[in-house]
Amino acid sequence: MLAEGHSQKIRTFKVARHFEKVGFCPNIAEMAVSTSETPTITTSAVSVISSPHGLLRRKQRKINIRDLQAAVKYGTKEAGFPCPRTGENRWKYTHADVVYITDASSRHEITSWPAPAAGLDIPTVQVTEAIKREHEMADLRVRTSHASWTSHTVAVVDQSGSMRNTDLADGATRSDAVWITLALDFVAKRLESGEASGSDVLSVILMNDHSKVLFRQRPLDWLLYNDLVTYLRTATPMHAGNYFPALNAAEELLRSNEHGGCALMLLFLSDGRPSDIMPTRADLCGYTTSRKYQHLVQERIGVLASQFGRRLTVATIGFGSAEENFSVLNTMATTSEDYGSVGIFQTPALTVESLGKAMSSLTESVTETKTELTHLGDPSIQRTVRSVVRESRRAVDDLRLSSEWYHYEASDLQRVVRGSGHKRAPWEDVELESSCTNSGVAMKKTIFGEGAERMVRKFRLVTEQGEFHGPLLVAKESRFVEDSAKGILEFHLVFCETQAHASRLAQVFNQKLSLIPGVTNRTPRVKFLDCRVFVVQDRNYGRIGLLVEDMLDPMKYMKWNNNAGHVAGQAAVSAHQASGPLRPPIFEIQEEEVEEDEEEEGLQTGIRDVSINIQDEDIPQAFTHFTYRYTERKMMVCDLQGVLDTACSPPLFQLTDPVIHYRSDHGRSHVYGRTDKGRGLSPLRFVPIMDILIWLAMRPNGENPTKQTYGYSLQNTKSTADNAAHLIRPHLPPGSMH
Known part of the structure; x- marks a missing residue:
């Protein structure tokens, strides 16, 4: 009989449903299904003795003894590979989509596995002349111009023997699921959309006891899709799964194009831990095997992430049983995050659909990186990330000057502010703080943080003895080569404006928050860091503009919502997968929703008797929605990131690098920089922060937000209780940047 899980009902209709889900609809009638007939004569008389290894493999792969007996009697017989230890000849039998290996007598079974794509033949795409021409042109560009690449994904696919296991629903092997997903979700679905x-x-690397590059630098097109389907039909997982030869090959491929405008992803799929033989090293003495693997992986991934930073996504997928140890895959993702790269670790269920969803979420990270690297005025032009070296966020802080720091004397240092606070006013010099006049300042040569637009270095005040003193500071500068052509200060202007406007709104928010019943000194408030701009005279690079802020603890740093509308805990966007219920997203709104009545949102302006139960994590989301409502849907402050300082009373969300979405009455776009989408984001509906929003939306009679040159302030003609709002400065005064 055919093995259970390998009958003709195996996966045809399942894959057909999967095609429909991804929006790719080939002619299902073309999908050929294996219809091998069950033998009509008895096979029990065929004597086959199974080795312990063979018994284990048949159990794992759901192959019974009658299948093996039928294969020896009715299957296709070929010479197999000799025994690697003794050189003894072996036979290979193929029958009913299962492969069996026996000894030279055909009486002792060695092992067995399902044939590639058993019971399934995903249709390839008919290659037209137009598809051929497009492929030839794309391939030529890839070979001749590294600057033309928008992304390069290096996929390491585990092809060790355990990938033959048929523990997926309906009898698919793990290997089949991976190749189906790469073909459909990584290539076909993305081409269609x-x-x-x-x-x-x-680029694709096969990982077993040795590593082999299957596809090298192939453009994504329908020919690549066809080649992936073809390999699905012939893939033969075998032997051990050695990580480090595969990482060597992946590193070589990722570095084959170091152009700063190319988004990079290392995609690593495996169903288990490494099988590598560990090297003998003095620094690894006393480590367990698992700890050795993790230490060596940290070294390898750290080198890559240090070079590529935020341009690189390290995405690892553990595709195996729930009992499997995936700690090394998790370490790969978390290590990349230490250097500013995007780290994602996922363990989808053993189904094609679950693996496909995981793959789709990973490709979103590459798409976001591609968008960051796109020129604002011309999406066809990629911006080039500057070539710098990054340090781990876990690196120990230095106490004094060394060769790892740039040192600028006080005579090389200049501090500037925007004169009069007017947008077109010139930058003006201001007196340096006395702390900067002793022996100047120092800036770390390596960067330790990286955002969508800026790189972050450590910045310190220096004494005459070369020791660091004063607060821990950071200096921010552009990530991109193209910005160096601009004025040395113009890049920082939008950031200063954005952060100052957000700071003024935070002051109003805190005032109103304090009036809510139930709010105490244990309820966190919101504060945006003050920033100042320095100009330094560098021996190698000339005059450089630096935006300087207090340093936030990188180990406590987190993002509470982002520019895409997600909030903390909503999605698995980091190496640490979210657990528990997910928070609702902040949804984009359409133009016609702008005039929607506030009462429909549940934000009445009258006094209501509500019960307030405020969680710390509610405050950033409430602030974002407050800015939207308070400015009458003109502004929304989001991308809230920083640290929650619980050492002060009340606790304080210390935030930096906000994004403001501004709705211009005159059709202007990107008023607050390239991250400004120019449209609002709708409030959350029926969520725990709604009661906070109701109270924050209340305004005493006569209080209205008034647009000033630089943001919003309060004017109150009837209530003196809110006169503290005069703390909200209507422009960028020199004092706001101490």
């Missing part, structure tokens, strides 16, 4: 094109590049 326009998310990917021939400027996106894929």
Whole structure:
């Protein structure tokens, strides 16, 4: 009989449903299904003795003894590979989509596995002349111009023997699921949606006891899809799964194009821990094998992430049983985050659909990186990230000057502010703080943080003895080569404006928050860091503009919502997967929703008797929605990131690098920089922070937000209780940047 899980009902209809889910609809009638007939004569008389290894493999792969007996009697017989230890000849039998290996007598079974794509033949795409021409042009661009690449994904696919296991629903092997997902979700779905094109590049590495590059720098197109389907039909997982030869090959491929405008992803799929033989090293003495693996992986991934930073996504997928140890895969993702790269670790269920969803979420990270690297005025032009070296956020802080720091004497240092606070006013010099006049300042050569627009270095005040003193500071500068052509200070202008406006709104928010019943000194408030701009005279690079802020603890740093509308805990966007219920997203609104009545949102302006139960994590989301409501849907402050300082009373969300979305009455776009989408985001509905929003939306009679040159302030003609709002400065005064 055919093995259970390998009958003709195996996966045809399942894959057909999967095609429909991803929006890719080939002619299902073309999908050929294996219809091998069950033998009509008895096979029990065929004597086959199974080795312990063979018994284990048949149990794992759901193959029974009658299948093996039928294979020896009715299957296709071929010469197999000799025994690697003794050189003894072996036979290979193929029958009913299962492969069996026996000894030379055909009486002793060695092992067995399902044939590739058993019971399934995913249709390839008919290659037209137009598809051929597009492929030839894309391939030529990939070979001749590294600057033309928008992304390069290096996929390491585990092809060790355990990937033959048929523990997926309906009898698919783990290997089959991976190749189906790469073909459908990584290539076909993205080509159909326009998310990917021939400027996106894929390399594939097969990982077992040795590593082999299956596809090297191939443009994403339908020919690549066909080749992935073809390999699905012939893949033969075997032997051990050694990580480090695969990482060597992946590193070589990732570095094959170091152009700063190319988004990079290392995609590592495995169903278990490494099988590598550990090297003998003095620094690894006393480590367990698992700890050795993790230490060596940290070294390898750290080198890559240090070079590529935020341009690189390290995405690891553990595709195996729930009992499997995936700690090394998790370490790969978390290590990349230490250097500013995007780290994602996922363990989808053993189904094609679950693996497909995981793959789709990973490709979103590459798409976001591609968007960051796109020129604002011309999406066809990629911006180039500057080539710098990054340090781990876990690195120990230095106490004095060393060769790892740039040192600027006080005579090389200048501090400036925007004169009069007017947008077109010139930058003016201001007196340096006395702390800067002793022996100047120092800036670390390596960066330790990286955002969508800026790189962050450690910045310190220096004594005459070369020791660091004063507060821990950071200096921010542009990530991109193209910004160096601008004025040395113009890049920082939008940031200063954005942070100052957000700071003024935070002051109003805190005032109103204090009036809510139930709010105490244990309820966190919101504060945006003050920033100042320095100009230094560098021996190698000339005059450099630096935006300087207090340093926030990188180990406590987190993001409470982002520019795409997600809030903390909503999605698995980091190496640490979210657990528990997910928070609702902040949804984008359409133009016609702008005039929607506030009462429909539940934000009445009258006094209500509500019960307030405020959680710390509610405050950032409430502030974002407050800015939207308070400015009458003109502004929304989001991308809230920083640390929650619980050492002070009340606790304080210390935030930096906000994004403001501004709705211009005159059709202007990107008023607050390239991250300004120019449209609002709708409030959350029916969530725990709604009661906070109701109270924050209340205004005493006569209080209205009034647009000033630089943001919003309060004017109150009837209530003196809110006169503290005069703390909200209507422009950028020199004092706001101490």
